[in-house]
Structure formats: structure tokens, C-alpha cells
Amino acid sequence: MPASLSTPNTETLPYLIVGQGIAGSLLAWHLEKAKQPYLIIDNNHQTSASKIAAGIINPITGRRFVKSWMIDTFLPFAKSTYQEIEKELGIQVWQDMDIIRFFMSNAEGNNWLTKTTLEGYDQYLKKEKNAHFLHHYINDEAGFGTVVGAKVDLGKVIKNFQNYFQNKGVLIAESFDYEQLEIEPNKVIYKEISARKVIFCEGYAAFRNPWFAHLPYESAKGEALILRIPNLETPDIIKKHFFIVPLENDLFWFGSNYEWDDLSNEPTEIGRNYLEKELKQILKVDFEIVNHLAAVRPVLKDRRPAIGLHPNNDHIAFFNGLGTKGTSIAPYWANEMVQFLTKGKTLPEEVNVRRFILQ
Ligand SMILES: Cc1cc2nc3c(=O)[nH]c(=O)nc-3n(C[C@H](O)[C@H](O)[C@H](O)COP(=O)(O)OP(=O)(O)OC[C@H]3O[C@@H](n4cnc5c(N)ncnc54)[C@H](O)[C@@H]3O)c2cc1C
Incomplete structure (x- = not known):
């Protein structure tokens, strides 16, 4: 079994991660890179969004073709993270892919043309694309444009991480029981496990978590x-x-x-x-x-992730709120969270879970 109750030096205790979706998996991955011990508890993906997501990374979204939040930072970071995982786990999950975006009206098509001339958009929008054969398959009223995107096989990432964590003996397959969490001055205790911090990554199921029930969920x-x-x-x-x-x-x-x-x-x-x-x-x-x-x-009202420490307790942490874009944003924020935990790097207010006031 993992760390014992009597371990005197809390710095050697593992981080206890709850949830092995893309949030928990990448957090564990970055903790490992930072040479930090961790354990994961997951209920066999009973409520996993990561397992069924399409894994699309779409840099230009909405009817007005707006650049997705921080995509210039997230996309290259995500690509290098998934490619590193591919190498280490011996799998293939990342694919650069174009997204053929069919317009709903001529006005949309015109709007698109304007966007192709804007600085910062050119790397994501292709002017020419030979995809006209799609007219045999798709009802096309107003033409199409091409977005340069990507796709990650998230289901494969989760499955392979599950095997990886199992083989390392760090994955416990059970439902986390919040009532059994004991908070000590320097650590937390969960059943027979002593942990430096517990980090909750339960996806949308976090609304049941008594420590984070005050968040404005709009899942x-x-x-x-x-x-x-x-x-x-x-x-x-x-x-x-x-x-x-x-x-x-x-x-x-x-x-x-x-x-x-x-x-x-x-x-x-x-x-x-x-x-x-x-x-x-x-x-x-x-x-x-x-x-x-x-x-x-798992969506929060302001459509931003929620990461960092509980407002009243430094041994209880949260990494959640990945919304509709977990594939592209989880790699970057998991790394930032680990930098925060291990090196004290400041988390931006915009994503800090402490922005939500505890009533
Ligand atoms: C239909 C659909 C399509 C999507 N398509 C895309 C897409 O194309 N691109 C994209 O970027 N995003 C997409 N998303 C969003 C993406 O799935 C999420 O952003 C991301 O998967 C959230 O990851 P997570 O790890 O926070 O949560 P989850 O993947 O839900 O993982 C949480 C894990 O915690 C476990 N758990 C929960 N409670 C407990 C407990 N008490 N004890 C133990 N374990 C527990 C769950 O079973 C699960 O395994 C899509 C989502 C849906 C629903």
C-alpha cells in the first residue's frame, strides 16, 4: 500500500488525485515529470466525459469565427504534450486535421473572408482547399472555409493512462467517499492513505463534492x-x-x-x-x-477552468471546469497547476478557484 499514516515528512507524501479523466491524467503526468509522488482514485470512469469526447481542437469558433481563448499558447503546448505521451506510452493519438466549416448563410461566408485577412488568423484559416467532393455527401447552401485544427483520441489516452497507472500501482479503482476525508494540520488522510494534498478532478461530478459545492456549475x-x-x-x-x-x-x-x-x-x-x-x-x-x-x-458559469486551492484549506485542491475544450486546455493548465504546487508559481486570477467566494 502507498504512504503510511506515520510518515513524518509531509514533503515525501503523495498527492492524492480524485478522477482519472483528462484533467487527473495530465495532472499526474506533469507531477511525474516534476518527480512528485501521486496516487489516483477513479471509479472506473463511471461519469467520464473524456472517454466519449471527440477530442477536436478547433482554434476558430462560433458564428463570428473568433479565435478560441489563448489558443496560440494552448495549441503548441497541447501538441508537444500529447506527442510526448505518444512516445512514452507507445501510442498514436494526435492528428493534425483540417476542419471543413460549411457556412449557414452567404453573410457567414463574407464574414469568413474578412477574417482570412486579419493578422493572427491566417495561420488557422486556409483560403484554398480541395474538398469539393464533399458536395456529394453534404447539403451545401453557402460554401465552406477551412480551419487548421487537430484531433486527439482522448478515449485512447484515458485507456492507456489507466493501464500505465495500474502497472505503476498508483491507481485505486473505487468511488471516493468525501465523508472519509480527514484534514490534519499538515496533510490529509483518506482511509489508510496519508497525502500531502488531495486534488479533486471529478469533472462534472464535482457538484457533489462538499468542498466545492459553492461553485456556479453550468455543466x-x-x-x-x-x-x-x-x-x-x-x-x-x-x-x-x-x-x-x-x-x-x-x-x-x-x-x-x-x-x-x-x-x-x-x-x-x-x-x-x-x-x-x-x-x-x-x-x-x-x-x-x-x-x-x-x-x-464540466462547465462553470464564467466558462473558465477552476484550479488551485480551496479558499479555506491549503491541503484541498481542485482542477476542473475544462468545459467544452478539455483537449486543448488541460495540458497547459495541468502544467501550470504543477508549477503552482511545486514551485509556488502564481495562478492567474481568471482561472483560480478562489475567485468563487465561499458563502
Ligand atoms: C459529447 C461530448 C463531446 C465533447 N467533445 C469535445 C471535443 O471534441 N473537444 C474537447 O476539447 N472537449 C470535448 N468535450 C469536453 C471534454 O470531454 C471535457 O472538457 C473533458 O473531458 C473534461 O475532463 P475531466 O477530466 O475534467 O472530466 P471527466 O473526463 O469527466 O473525468 C472525471 C473522472 O472522475 C471520475 N469520478 C467522478 N467522481 C468520482 C468519485 N467520487 N470517485 C472516483 N472517481 C470519480 C469519473 O468517473 C471520471 O473518470 C466533449 C464533451 C462531451 C460530453
Whole structure:
């Protein structure tokens, strides 16, 4: 078993991470790089958004084609982190991918053209792209533009990290019971584990965490379909209101919707019917639904991550609120969090969990 209750020097105690989604996995990864001991508790991904996410990194978003928050910093950092993980775990998860963005109107197309001339946008927007064969498959009313993006196979990252952590003997497969956490002056104790700090990374399930129940959660469920679309051979992600993301063979990920009332994690008939109806308007060809997935994105009211220490207790930490963009933002903030924990680097107020006042 890990650290003993009687370990006198708290600096040698492990960090105890709760949750092995992309947040907890990358935090553990950066702690390891910083030569810090850690243990992870995860309930076998019972409520994992990371496992079903498409893993798209889309630098230009919204109807007005705005650059995604801090993307110039996040994208290169994410690429080098995932490529390092690929090397160390012997897997392939990163793909540079274009996103073919179909316009909903001519006005949108004009707006796009203006953006292509703006400084700082040119690296993400391609003026020329030979993807006109997609007209055979996609209903195209107003043309398309091309965004230079990427995709990470997050499901594969999580699965391979799970094996990696299991093999190292640092992953405990159980549900964390908040009532069993004891706070001591210099450490926390959870069952037989003494830890330097507990770092909560439970994704949307954090609303049940009594230490962080005061945060303004606006988590959003998303459902997705796995499709077979015979003969559609595209190396690119297609976006027309929804994303169509090529997987292996002739399979595609299609999604997703946003639902704020039902945060159940279960795929629903309403969700499936809605996605299927939308899909029929987008696709000109037949498709087959081979799977239906659902999970909840951990979103906070101000749409920023929440990281750092509990307002009243320095041994309780949080790394969450990755929202709709965990793939691109988790690598950078996990590293910043580790720099904060190990070197005292200041966390920007914008992401610091202490910005939320404890009532
Ligand atoms: C349909 C859908 C599509 C998405 N597509 C994209 C995309 O294309 N690109 C992108 O960047 N983002 C996407 N996202 C968002 C992305 O999934 C999240 O930003 C990210 O996965 C959040 O990671 P996390 O580690 O914080 O949470 P999670 O992945 O949910 O991980 C939390 C982990 O903690 C575990 N856990 C929770 N409570 C406990 C407990 N008490 N004890 C033990 N373990 C516990 C859970 O089971 C889980 O394994 C999508 C999300 C959805 C739902």
C-alpha cells in the first residue's frame, strides 16, 4: 500500500488525485515529470466525459469565427504534450486535421473572408482547399472555409493512462467517499492513505463534492452518435452546426447537442432523435447508427477552468471546469497547476478557484 499514516515528512507524501479523466491524467503526468509522488482514485470512469469526447481542437469558433481563448499558447503546448505521451506510452493519438466549416448563410461566408485577412488568423484559416467532393455527401447552401485544427483520441489516452497507472500501482479503482476525508494540520488522510494534498478532478461530478459545492456549475450534457457512412472517405473533420469526425474504417463521430436540465450521463431517445433529424438535414447519403454515447461537460458559469486551492484549506485542491475544450486546455493548465504546487508559481486570477467566494 502507498504512504503510511506515520510518515513524518509531509514533503515525501503523495498527492492524492480524485478522477482519472483528462484533467487527473495530465495532472499526474506533469507531477511525474516534476518527480512528485501521486496516487489516483477513479471509479472506473463511471461519469467520464473524456472517454466519449471527440477530442477536436478547433482554434476558430462560433458564428463570428473568433479565435478560441489563448489558443496560440494552448495549441503548441497541447501538441508537444500529447506527442510526448505518444512516445512514452507507445501510442498514436494526435492528428493534425483540417476542419471543413460549411457556412449557414452567404453573410457567414463574407464574414469568413474578412477574417482570412486579419493578422493572427491566417495561420488557422486556409483560403484554398480541395474538398469539393464533399458536395456529394453534404447539403451545401453557402460554401465552406477551412480551419487548421487537430484531433486527439482522448478515449485512447484515458485507456492507456489507466493501464500505465495500474502497472505503476498508483491507481485505486473505487468511488471516493468525501465523508472519509480527514484534514490534519499538515496533510490529509483518506482511509489508510496519508497525502500531502488531495486534488479533486471529478469533472462534472464535482457538484457533489462538499468542498466545492459553492461553485456556479453550468455543466452541459452532450450526446453523440457513432455512424457508418459508406464510401465517405475524408481525412478532414466536417462542421455544419455539428461535427462529423472521421474515426477508423468508415466510422464517424457525430455530435453534439447541449442539455442543461438532464445531467444523467445516459443516452436518451430524445437526444438520439434530435441528432438523427439534424443529421438527415446535413447528409445527402444514407448512414447507419452503430452506437450512441452521452456524458456531461464540466462547465462553470464564467466558462473558465477552476484550479488551485480551496479558499479555506491549503491541503484541498481542485482542477476542473475544462468545459467544452478539455483537449486543448488541460495540458497547459495541468502544467501550470504543477508549477503552482511545486514551485509556488502564481495562478492567474481568471482561472483560480478562489475567485468563487465561499458563502
Ligand atoms: C459529447 C461530448 C463531446 C465533447 N467533445 C469535445 C471535443 O471534441 N473537444 C474537447 O476539447 N472537449 C470535448 N468535450 C469536453 C471534454 O470531454 C471535457 O472538457 C473533458 O473531458 C473534461 O475532463 P475531466 O477530466 O475534467 O472530466 P471527466 O473526463 O469527466 O473525468 C472525471 C473522472 O472522475 C471520475 N469520478 C467522478 N467522481 C468520482 C468519485 N467520487 N470517485 C472516483 N472517481 C470519480 C469519473 O468517473 C471520471 O473518470 C466533449 C464533451 C462531451 C460530453
